[in-house]
Amino acid sequence: MFRGANKVTLDSKGRLAMPTRYRERIFERSNGRLIATVDRSDPCLLIYPLPEWEEIELKLRRLPTLNPVARRLQRLMIGHATDLELDGSGRILLPSSLREFAKLSKTAMLIGQGNRFELWDEAQWNESREQWLQAEEPAEELPPELASLSL
Amino acid sequence: MFRGANKVTLDSKGRLAMPTRYRERIFERSNGRLIATVDRSDPCLLIYPLPEWEEIELKLRRLPTLNPVARRLQRLMIGHATDLELDGSGRILLPSSLREFAKLSKTAMLIGQGNRFELWDEAQWNESREQWLQAEEPAEELPPELASLSL
């Protein structure tokens, strides 16, 4: 499973070196094949090993087509899903459309989130993180799964 | 279980010598493998033996992805979770991003908290401790789990 925050750089061709510690796992899991798509609520990209993505896509496609919220989710996520492959140096090439979506400049943050990564522009990530840290969660607003969580 | 407060120092490379009395237990429990992540309400780091962390990560990952509060918690905790390993001298190397988060300078406090440690910058720790000691808790404001607590 993927976890942790990694500072990564995009070179002039839009290539991103996957941190070495993840490479072996990605090759085991999907022979180096990944899918990148957009996040529905934040300016970041989601990156899944291919088999993980296929499960997600199946779940999305089972949603009721006549429900506008479901339809929107399908269009955003399936519609932007792009095949990527690790090259000989362990890098992936991000198409410019996805780079623009996430406002990616030279330095970015690759965030492990279990079965996927999130890719943020570094500045966007820092800004959002500050907000999350400052937000106080009044216990009354928490859904029951969260309110009783013991870490 | 881990308990007690230990003064520790970080060297110029960000390495921290784990107090000897914990080393054996850490090796038994996880072969020297630890996870460090950020605390969501205070400027300190949380350090878990790997198996302890895996339980927590599982709980976090089961939370609904579309819930913004859950998402925030996942991004902070799983997103900053970093694998650490005790080196030949019983030290761990804290990446600079985590050191910055907890405002760690040369001297820090490693606080045993049962299944995990908390790591504070020494000055931050002393300051917070003063505040906790001064704060009066009127019994009426306590949630039921606390109001009935017998220590």
Place this chain on the structure above:
DNA sequence: CACAAGGTGGGAAAAAGTGGGAAAGAATGG
């Protein structure tokens, strides 16, 4: 006072990240 154990620092070897260039492939226009 001497010895042992833990803590600290630094340096060298290895690995990872970065950039550039050449070759192969695709697209466009004549």
Place this chain on the structure above:
DNA sequence: CCATTCTTTCCCACTTTTTCCCACCTTGTG
């Protein structure tokens, strides 16, 4: 349909970072 040009992909080499190991110093103990 062929030729030229632009884009994409693959590979190699250099630089920087990380990791591992060894030696010294300090502290506690017999």
